[in-house]
Amino acid sequence: xxDEYRADLLQVNKLLVWxxxxxxxxxxxxxxxxxxxxxxxxxxxxARDPEVKALxxxxxxxxxxxxxxQAPVASDLRLLLTALHLAADIxxxxxxxxxxxxTTLRRHPARAIxxxxxxxxxxxxxxxxxxAGKISTAISKLDVVAAxxxxxxxxxxxxxxxxLFGIMFAADWSEGTEAAVDGALLGRFYERYADHAVxxxxxxxxxxxxxxxxxxxxxx
Amino acid sequence: xxDEYRADLLQVNKLLVWxxxxxxxxxxxxxxxxxxxxxxxxxxxxARDPEVKALxxxxxxxxxxxxxxQAPVASDLRLLLTALHLAADIxxxxxxxxxxxxTTLRRHPARAIxxxxxxxxxxxxxxxxxxAGKISTAISKLDVVAAxxxxxxxxxxxxxxxxLFGIMFAADWSEGTEAAVDGALLGRFYERYADHAVxxxxxxxxxxxxxxxxxxxxxx
Numbered sequence: 001x002x003d004e005y006r007a008d009l010l011q012v013n014k015l016l017v018w019x020x021x022x023x024x025x026x027x028x029x030x031x032x033x034x035x036x037x038x039x040x041x042x043x044x045x046x047a048r049d050p051e052v053k054a055l056x057x058x059x060x061x062x063x064x065x066x067x068x069x070q071a072p073v074a075s076d077l078r079l080l081l082t083a084l085h086l087a088a089d090i091x092x093x094x095x096x097x098x099x100x101x102x103t104t105l106r107r108h109p110a111r112a113i114x115x116x117x118x119x120x121x122x123x124x125x126x127x128x129x130x131x132a133g134k135i136s137t138a139i140s141k142l143d144v145v146a147a148x149x150x151x152x153x154x155x156x157x158x159x160x161x162x163x164l165f166g167i168m169f170a171a172d173w174s175e176g177t178e179a180a181v182d183g184a185l186l187g188r189f190y191e192r193y194a195d196h197a198v199x200x201x202x203x204x205x206x207x208x209x210x211x212x213x214x215x216x217x218x219x220x
Numbered sequence: 221x222x223d224e225y226r227a228d229l230l231q232v233n234k235l236l237v238w239x240x241x242x243x244x245x246x247x248x249x250x251x252x253x254x255x256x257x258x259x260x261x262x263x264x265x266x267a268r269d270p271e272v273k274a275l276x277x278x279x280x281x282x283x284x285x286x287x288x289x290q291a292p293v294a295s296d297l298r299l300l301l302t303a304l305h306l307a308a309d310i311x312x313x314x315x316x317x318x319x320x321x322x323t324t325l326r327r328h329p330a331r332a333i334x335x336x337x338x339x340x341x342x343x344x345x346x347x348x349x350x351x352a353g354k355i356s357t358a359i360s361k362l363d364v365v366a367a368x369x370x371x372x373x374x375x376x377x378x379x380x381x382x383x384l385f386g387i388m389f390a391a392d393w394s395e396g397t398e399a400a401v402d403g404a405l406l407g408r409f410y411e412r413y414a415d416h417a418v419x420x421x422x423x424x425x426x427x428x429x430x431x432x433x434x435x436x437x438x439x440x
Contacts, residue, residue, distance in 0.1 A: 068297055077288055180397045181404040
């Protein structure tokens, strides 16, 4: 493999890790803003989102450029097109963090989630942070084991999502309609965040092994 | 352009139109199932979704194959990678129709939406159908005008989405928490369906003109 091409691929990898770290920070900040009704944190998430989009465009441009200049075949091509797919999944994770932040701002100065839901969202936030950290590691080390572990974290997020509805649909739910609707939408944002991370993990496995774990976008 | 290559590109286009028609039918059927609490229609949506996924894989395989065999440059490459992006957006539209259908099944034999929300979802269904029809046309005719009109339909969907919350958050909402949560999640499925259609429209414009309308995934 030519040195220049190898250097270009490393650059794509670095950009993807950068994106993964950015969306990890975004959702961590969004969760903190949500739990603490913190307007500044929520606004920070929104202000920094263009960075994620800019990184996405850089990955796109780099992949286009490499495809055009290097006329890659077989495994190189798979690598480049998978990098595009990965970037798209990570970009969506950033968008979901923005949705959480916007919900915080919509209800400010009140907290967007009532007391009965706080513990669940604390755990959702922690799970999201763990998942995003694993994506970062999986990409930078091309680590299929780390990527494979994500399915378990996704199961954990699904369980929290189910718990959420158990609380909101219980007979003793007294927080009202708006709070339940916010809770349901926020729950979906965290659930989709985990889904995209699992998809990203599948991309990493495909990138390394050529194996398309059944359906590459299994989580929906 | 070599005849064989041209034929291959036409095939990719046909596959994309096929996908667009399939997700239009899926959401139409899902809406009908939702409004009529029709279990059979909802199950049909779910049963037919693998067809959309199979078409997506065909597009992916075809694009990979063309990239590898033809070593395309410049505008050809843009076409192929945009086709991938389009296919991904259309696949998500199919997944959203499945979510609507699953909601119908979860509440069956009751209707998943209460009377006060029926009119709004009838209109959301009609808007979704109009939007999906335009995507089909835009792709098959490479029609940037049709693709450009989608932003207006997206605005219409956003307005209906806002109306929905107006009804559910009104002081006289008496349908309960679960119905409001279902309404909010269903509303989000239709809203995201329209978002993906708008993104697909932007892909068509980019494909034809090379112009990336500001941000190519503008709608979120």
